[in-house]
Amino acid sequence: MRRAVSIFVLLASGVTAAALPFTVQGRVEAGAPQAQTQSAEVKIDNFSFTPASITIAVGTTVTWTNRDDIPHTVVSDDKVFKSKVLDTDEKFAYTFSKPGTYPYFCSVHPKMTGKVVVQ
Amino acid sequence: MTKVKDEILHDHNHDGVDRRGFLKCMAWAGTGALCLMQGGVLKSYSLSRLSDLDGAKPTVGDLSFVQISDSHMGFNKPANPDVAATLQAAVDKIGALQTQPEFLLHTGDISHLSKPEEFDTVDQILKATGKSVFFVPGEHDVLNDDGKQFLERYGKGTQGGGWHSFDQKGVHFIALVNVMNLKAGGLGTLGHDQLEWLESDVKHLKSSTPVVVFAHIPLWSVYPEWGWGTEDSAQALSYLKKFGSVTVLNGHIHQTMQKVEGNVTFHTAASTAFPQPAPGQAPSPGPMKVPAEQLRSVLGITDVNYVRGQHALAVVDSSLA
Numbered sequence A: 001m002r003r004a005v006s007i008f009v010l011l012a013s014g015v016t017a018a019a020l021p022f023t024v025q026g027r028v029e030a031g032a033p034q035a036q037t038q039s040a041e042v043k044i045d046n047f048s049f050t051p052a053s054i055t056i057a058v059g060t061t062v063t064w065t066n067r068d069d070i071p072h073t074v075v076s077d078d079k080v081f082k083s084k085v086l087d088t089d090e091k092f093a094y095t096f097s098k099p100g101t102y103p104y105f106c107s108v109h110p111k112m113t114g115k116v117v118v119q
Numbered sequence B: 001m002t003k004v005k006d007e008i009l010h011d012h013n014h015d016g017v018d019r020r021g022f023l024k025c026m027a028w029a030g031t032g033a034l035c036l037m038q039g040g041v042l043k044s045y046s047l048s049r050l051s052d053l054d055g056a057k058p059t060v061g062d063l064s065f066v067q068i069s070d071s072h073m074g075f076n077k078p079a080n081p082d083v084a085a086t087l088q089a090a091v092d093k094i095g096a097l098q099t100q101p102e103f104l105l106h107t108g109d110i111s112h113l114s115k116p117e118e119f120d121t122v123d124q125i126l127k128a129t130g131k132s133v134f135f136v137p138g139e140h141d142v143l144n145d146d147g148k149q150f151l152e153r154y155g156k157g158t159q160g161g162g163w164h165s166f167d168q169k170g171v172h173f174i175a176l177v178n179v180m181n182l183k184a185g186g187l188g189t190l191g192h193d194q195l196e197w198l199e200s201d202v203k204h205l206k207s208s209t210p211v212v213v214f215a216h217i218p219l220w221s222v223y224p225e226w227g228w229g230t231e232d233s234a235q236a237l238s239y240l241k242k243f244g245s246v247t248v249l250n251g252h253i254h255q256t257m258q259k260v261e262g263n264v265t266f267h268t269a270a271s272t273a274f275p276q277p278a279p280g281q282a283p284s285p286g287p288m289k290v291p292a293e294q295l296r297s298v299l300g301i302t303d304v305n306y307v308r309g310q311h312a313l314a315v316v317d318s319s320l321a
Helices: A002-013 A017-030 B019-024 B047-053 B083-095 B116-127 B148-154 B192-203 B233-238
Strands: A039-045 A048-050 A053-056 A061-066 A091-095 A100-105 A113-118 B033-038 B041-046 B063-068 B103-106 B132-135 B164-168 B171-175 B211-214 B246-250 B257-261 B264-268 B303-306 B313-317
Touching (some): A039 A053, B083 B116
Antiparallel strands (some): B033 B063, B041 B303, B303 B313
């Protein structure tokens, strides 16, 4: 019974944009990234990127949304992408066209780090 | 918050401070700190306690100045929807001081989003003090432009990212910048060029010269998990070893905190905008919301006396009223 309920919750929340990161995470765990995925979301909350690591297919657009009361940035360690400062609820999107691993951080609070793996 | 007794439970370093006492010193107040230089010894008082101080003996010093910090002009979230009013309140307190400070130090995060109008507002409010203000940038002041705007406004006669030094009544003041070129996963950074400059800046000074260093991010490891520290601060402090009295003033953590290490006393000032949680006491260092009526009131008081030649931190009163 508990299992049925949790599956229902997952399906129900799967239609909302907010739950997208969980969908992506689930795929990572399953070890089967799908080429059709065209967008993914990362939340910036409590001075951290969630999920901190995502695996996506080439061509996917990742959108970061700052949900903190404090501004943050999204800056690739290798200067591949760099957002302007994002105030509360502001977004930054980047489309990954090449496979690879892209570590990134918040240049205002460098303890905040994340990673995008493009397959 | 509750009132805690002032008793020392474990004094491992024989410095008169146990861990609990140290944590308790991190009381945060709403406005800023008054610093008095007396015979090379710096004493700091929370601005909220100045009514106790005015006319009293400690205000008769060789040099007095006020440190304010973290105005975050432009911030408008529930933790403080009117940061201009609280900065004004800080200015009013400074104006009411019986012993007027010679000048002000602002230890960064003047603005919240590096917008010109935010800097303009702070400049307007601080102008009313009629005092010179020495600024160092916080990370919020150098967003998007690597500090270009900050340097144009406040960086005349400074070097690199805005570092400089000056002398006032025999005290050597050093302004350091540790919010530029931050690296992924790291803390605040001074960088090679600034360290080199610092070494040569203090080389010619007599060891008896009192030194005051001010920078935004703490120059000691307050809580690295939240980025509250500076990668290469140890090297900077190594250049200051010869001095009998070194006082380091920082902001960034929006709460007062003190520490004494050998010849160096460290002090962080409260914000004029909003408080932040004590290290590790919240999921993140984000703004701490308190009831509106508490925002301006004194929530923490930390009067600390530093005594030269006696490496004891004398906490006069660190309880929360």
